Amino acid sequence: MKKGIYIHIPFCKSRCVYCGFYSTTRAELSKRYTQALLREMDLRSKSEASLSHHNTDTIYLGGGTPSVLHISDMEQILRHVQQVYPGDVREITVEMNPDDVTPQYVSALRSLGVNRISMGVQSFDDKRLHFLRRRHSARQAMEACQTIRQAGIDNISIDLMFGFPDENIDDWTRDITTALSLEPNHISAYCLMYEEGTPLYRMLQDGKVKQIDEDTYLLMYSTLIDLLAAHGYEHYEISNFAKPGYRSIHNSSYWRDVPYMGFGASAHSYNGKRRSWNIDNLQQYMLSIEGGSLPAEHEEIDADTHYNDLVTTAMRTVEGLDLEALSDEHKRYALQSATDSLNNGTIELCNNHLRLTRKGLFVSDTVMSDLMLVK
Structure with missing residues (x-):
């Protein structure tokens, strides 16, 4: 990969x-x-x-x-x-x-x-x-x-x-x-x-x-x-x-949900299942590394969090959110949550992708918020 x-x-x-x-x-x-x-x-x-x-x-x-x-x-x-x-x-x-x-x-x-x-x-x-x-x-x-x-x-x-x-x-x-x-x-x-x-x-x-x-x-x-x-x-x-x-x-x-590694003070990393981030303090970052320890915190990403992450990243792109990349449960939720946006023309369904229309670009934050799971 x-x-x-x-x-x-x-x-x-x-x-x-x-x-x-x-x-x-x-x-x-x-x-x-x-x-x-x-x-x-x-x-x-x-x-x-x-x-x-x-x-x-x-x-x-x-x-x-x-x-x-x-x-x-x-x-x-x-x-x-x-x-x-x-x-x-x-x-x-x-x-x-x-x-x-x-x-x-x-x-x-x-x-x-x-x-x-x-x-x-x-x-x-x-x-x-x-x-x-x-x-x-x-x-x-x-x-x-x-x-x-x-x-x-x-x-x-x-x-x-x-x-x-x-x-x-x-x-x-x-x-x-x-x-x-x-x-x-x-x-x-x-x-x-x-x-x-x-x-x-x-x-x-x-x-x-x-x-x-x-x-x-x-x-x-x-x-x-x-x-x-x-x-x-x-x-x-x-x-x-x-x-x-x-x-x-x-x-x-x-x-596109591809893993990445971030190095340096405040840098973030993601491996598909875990998100981690280095401390945002230069001195503490250097002291920790010099002492042989990694100055990072992390969080495990469950299925619902991963779905929300996909919404807030993929929906920013011209291709949009690939429904085939979702579980059946999250696919149903996405389509149901998109109903109003599809009806008012801020989202369109194209090749099994939900994506913003020109109209939707101007209210993208609201559209994405409507698609996200409330935990």
Whole structure:
């Protein structure tokens, strides 16, 4: 069985106002952390034999900002993971910030087997980038795409955000148009979220910013879908669009119930029957690993939980929920629970799959909630 490997790099040069992921600005700990990652791989290869022998299909370095790592640390990580968890690796993705992109760094990544770059652009408007406390400019983001291609990595994904305070549809259309002019293979787009505990959330609570209204959100999302479709992008997941043949293989495994292993502070793993996650504290993570113990918690996944997990992952995709993958009991429950959504046109039944319609995309959370088992 194939599996994906995720490696969490929690370091950032600065924190963005919206970020709710586990990260730290203490980059001076990066070399020690790298050694802890290698040690965790070794420890888990001995204790998790059920996953260790599986064929590694994809490797994804996310964060944080993996591109803040020195290339020597990146080399140690990538060499070691493929030594300990070998396989026919089809895709190696590294997340990068535009201001970290240099010909030398990208060329070095390519020599290590990296064949996909996921770049956090967010916006091509310098004022909005400043609002987010991003370190790069719009021009740097545009130049970074060219630099990556010139260094020999052709598979580029860029992240965009919409729904900024005071942003209008013309602003958003310009961002999309600029992104399209760069011809990325893949685009991920997300509405700006106000996650509790972030500086942005505090700004909202203090009345310093105001969320966009629902009608504006719907118009922005519709515009995104239509413009990308017109330029040949496949809308294969709620927030993800790809040129033919360029879906994210790694992320697609999450939505297709494929086992994966996560290494590093706060990283999650899944083997089909158990979900586990490392502690989200950098110091405690390193101390535990250095002491020879794995700093992870876990939960066993029963049949009902697995069904709910399938609903919240598979229903995000264009293929939808495969009813044949369900037990008879859960299949009956899914069809019964979908009755109202099928009648109101937010779900359709196609080739024994329940999937969201265009109308359903805009109320996906509600639709999925209706399908889930209440325990």
